[in-house]
Amino acid sequence: MNEPEVVMIGLGYIGLPTAALIAQNKTYVHGVDINPSVVETINKGQIHIIEPELDGAVANAVKEGYLRAATTPVKANIYLIVVPTPFKAKNEPDISFVEAATKAILPLLKEDDLYIIESTSPIGTTEKMADMIYETRPELKDKLNIAYCPERVLPGNVMYELVHNDRVIGGVNERSTERAVSFYSQFIKGDLHKTNARTAEMCKLVENSSRDVQIAFANELSLICDKADINVWELINLANKHPRVNILQPGCGVGGHCIAVDPYFIVADYPMESKIIGTAREINNYKSFWCAEKVQTTKLQFELQHGRKPNIALMGLAFKPNIDDLRESPAKYIAQKVLQNANNEEYFIVEPNISEHRVFKLTDYRDALEKADIIVFLVAHNEFKTVEIPKHKVVLDFCGVIK
Numbered sequence: 001m002n003e004p005e006v007v008m009i010g011l012g013y014i015g016l017p018t019a020a021l022i023a024q025n026k027t028y029v030h031g032v033d034i035n036p037s038v039v040e041t042i043n044k045g046q047i048h049i050i051e052p053e054l055d056g057a058v059a060n061a062v063k064e065g066y067l068r069a070a071t072t073p074v075k076a077n078i079y080l081i082v083v084p085t086p087f088k089a090k091n092e093p094d095i096s097f098v099e100a101a102t103k104a105i106l107p108l109l110k111e112d113d114l115y116i117i118e119s120t121s122p123i124g125t126t127e128k129m130a131d132m133i134y135e136t137r138p139e140l141k142d143k144l145n146i147a148y149c150p151e152r153v154l155p156g157n158v159m160y161e162l163v164h165n166d167r168v169i170g171g172v173n174e175r176s177t178e179r180a181v182s183f184y185s186q187f188i189k190g191d192l193h194k195t196n197a198r199t200a201e202m203c204k205l206v207e208n209s210s211r212d213v214q215i216a217f218a219n220e221l222s223l224i225c226d227k228a229d230i231n232v233w234e235l236i237n238l239a240n241k242h243p244r245v246n247i248l249q250p251g252c253g254v255g256g257h258c259i260a261v262d263p264y265f266i267v268a269d270y271p272m273e274s275k276i277i278g279t280a281r282e283i284n285n286y287k288s289f290w291c292a293e294k295v296q297t298t299k300l301q302f303e304l305q306h307g308r309k310p311n312i313a314l315m316g317l318a319f320k321p322n323i324d325d326l327r328e329s330p331a332k333y334i335a336q337k338v339l340q341n342a343n344n345e346e347y348f349i350v351e352p353n354i355s356e357h358r359v360f361k362l363t364d365y366r367d368a369l370e371k372a373d374i375i376v377f378l379v380a381h382n383e384f385k386t387v388e389i390p391k392h393k394v395v396l397d398f399c400g401v402i403k
């Protein structure tokens with residue numbers, strides 16, 4: 001392979017698709033991941049994550065020699081940091097991976113290089129990294145281009161959205177913004193919106209916080225409606241007939257690796273001001289706990305009424321409908337909690353999008369529906385929407401499958 005133009009640090013859910021996209025554009029990309037087995041898989045032209053159309057893109061990019069992976073970076077002209085930013089105990093963001101990635105490329109940087117962070121980051125991270133770089137390499141002071149450019153792709157539709165979504169690009173100065181815009185414009189068809197680094201950082205956090213707050217509103221309504229004996233789905237549908245009202249759907253909590261995490265990045269730094277954002281997190285977390293409690297009380301009521309233990313079907317484990325991704329899934333959390341309280345009832349765990357699981361013994365959804373006395377819908381998978389449920393069965397519909 002020729003000298004790479006781009007070094008991509010982090011070959012996960014965003015880094016790998018982005019690396020493949022850049023490579024498709026006939027730009028040489030050197031991908032870096034700390035995990036040697038990830039590196040090995042990619043260099044074979046294979047992938048370690050599940051995302052439609054990514055396999056073909058990576059296979060091609062590797063075959064044509066535009067993408068290769070390694071555990072260490074090499075010299076290039078553009079460095080992209082796309083590593084995880086998890087949070088520590090007390091919900092404080094942990095930027096140590098961004099720091100480590102930046103340190104790894106520090107000796108390689110040269111005048112006029114472009115350094116971009118894509119990782120979701122607390123406000124001020126890009127400026128902090130710029131300071132760190134210039135402290136170690138003072139001869140490069142203000143001679144690098146440093147920018148922040150978050151992604152906003154939806155898992156399951158990454159390859160399309162990477163190209164077509166608008167992007168927000170914020171440099172530490174105008175020249176950096178312009179350089180980053182000119183880089184992304186080579187492979188992105190969406191509009192590229194210029195701003196500064198801090199605004200771009202906050203923009204990413206705000207997008208996901210906004211969705212979290214809106215879902216919290218729907219989840220709060222679902223709790224009120226449960227007490228008030230009102231069908232929340234009908235209520236939201238009717239309220240949404242107002243031309244300026246658009247309420248989202250309640251569910252069994254908020255999962256995934258973004259919406260349930262990013263709001264904490266704001267709350268941790270601005271605890272006094274982030275009242276709604278912090279409360280939304282609490283409401284959405286509480287909703288999962290409430291669902292598990294509801295299963296428990298329904299189970300006990302059944303036993304009192306029928307003088308026997310019920311069979312219980314838990315329908316869905318993924319973090320949202322029609323995907324096989326179980327990470328940070330509220331449905332999985334509820335299933336675990338319900339099973340912890342098991343007392344000789346029979347449970348049928350259903351997840352039609354995966355064939356097996358190392359903890360849960362999975363049952364086909366049709367068998368589970370047939371055998372269960374209590375049917376708990378946790379995720380609104382398409383398969384569940386068309387099923388006929390006999391009137392005598394108890395249904396707990398937490399996600400609006402049976403509207």
Ligand code: SAJ
Pocket residue numbers: 151152153154155207208211215248249250251252253254255256257258259319320321
């Ligand atoms: N959910 C509800 N009710 C709704 C919509 C969603 O309970 O009406 C739940 C889902 O079931 C799921 C969670 O919210 O548990 C998150 O799902 P999602 O589809 O809203 O979002 P993600 O996490 O798959 O992807 C989000 C997207 N952000 C926004 O829509 C603002 C995506 O564009 C971001 O790129 C992604 O986070 C990210 O990586 O930050």
